[in-house]
Amino acid sequence: EIVMTQSPATLSVSPGDGATLSCRASxxxxxxxxxxxxxxxQAPRLLIYGASTRATGIPARFSGSGSGTxxxxxxxxxxSEDFALYYCQQYNNWPLLTFGGGTKVEIK
Amino acid sequence: EVHLLESGGTLVQPGGxxxxxxxxSGFTFTSYAMNWVRQAPGKGLEWVSSISGNSGxxxxxxxxxxxFTISRDNSKNTLYLQMNNLRPEDxxxxxxxxxxxxxxSWGQGTLVTVSS
Numbered sequence: 001e002i003v004m005t006q007s008p009a010t011l012s013v014s015p016g017d018g019a020t021l022s023c024r025a026s027x028x029x030x031x032x033x034x035x036x037x038x039x040x041x042q043a044p045r046l047l048i049y050g051a052s053t054r055a056t057g058i059p060a061r062f063s064g065s066g067s068g069t070x071x072x073x074x075x076x077x078x079x080s081e082d083f084a085l086y087y088c089q090q091y092n093n094w095p096l097l098t099f100g101g102g103t104k105v106e107i108k
Numbered sequence: 109e110v111h112l113l114e115s116g117g118t119l120v121q122p123g124g125x126x127x128x129x130x131x132x133s134g135f136t137f138t139s140y141a142m143n144w145v146r147q148a149p150g151k152g153l154e155w156v157s158s159i160s161g162n163s164g165x166x167x168x169x170x171x172x173x174x175x176f177t178i179s180r181d182n183s184k185n186t187l188y189l190q191m192n193n194l195r196p197e198d199x200x201x202x203x204x205x206x207x208x209x210x211x212x213s214w215g216q217g218t219l220v221t222v223s224s
Contacts, residue, residue, distance in 0.1 A: 001170075034210035036153075043203055043214035044153065055212060087153055091209035095167035097143075097155040 002026055002093045004100035006086075012108040013078050021103045023071040023088035032092035035064055035073045038085045038102075047086075048073065075105070083107055110134040110213040112204050117218030124194050124222070130187040130204030130215055137185040138162065141208035144178060144189050146200035147217075154200075157189065158208065172198075194222045 003026040013019045023033070031051040036044035046055040048064035051071060061076040075082055088100040116128040130142070144156040157178040159166045166178050177190040187204050199222045205211035 046212045049210045094209055095158055099153040102152045
């Protein structure tokens with residue numbers, strides 16, 4: 001099983017500031033990585049797939065980078081609606097898909 | 109517009125059984141693999157199971173293998189998860205999700221609570 005580790009667990013950010021979230025894989029996943037946003041009581045929302053491709057309707061302030069074992073989700077200027085939980089997920093080891101433990105982005 | 113609606117979640121005793129359903133609309137159901145993903149209260153996401161569009165292939169997480177069975181009825185555009193020998197650690201919101209590798213469409217989830 002590929003273990004996905006996200007850091008930090010919690011990120012405190014002021015509105016308008018940028019945020020950088022990290023995701024590390026226990027072995028290479030190439031570029032087969034997705035990012036999701038989840039708000040309380042809601043289903044996750046796909047943000048990024050292929051490590052860097054924004055999903056349909058996702059604002060340009062969200063960007064993904066990385067390959068192999070190290071990945072980053074960057075939010076360039078946080079809006080109020082961006083404060084949420086974020087998860088990474090690898091699909092290189094399909095069908096055994098695994099998620100990271102999540103990063104909570106909270107208002108500073 | 110893609111719409112996925114889960115149902116069937118409830119309180120069940122340890123060792124009991126339950127079948128979840130996910131009604132799909134807004135897309136050609138047979139063309140897509142489908143998945144179940146769960147989230148224990150206050151915890152992260154865990155992929156549970158997947159099934160190909162024609163039901164020819166199904167896959168399971170080790171944590172549920174031998175206890176859960178995924179199936180689909182393409183004539184009814186419905187995905188199922190039969191859960192047997194339930195354990196307290198199976199308590200979670202169960203989401204159905206479309207596609208095979210990453211999930212662009214999700215249902216709102218149904219809560220399964222395993223407790224005596």
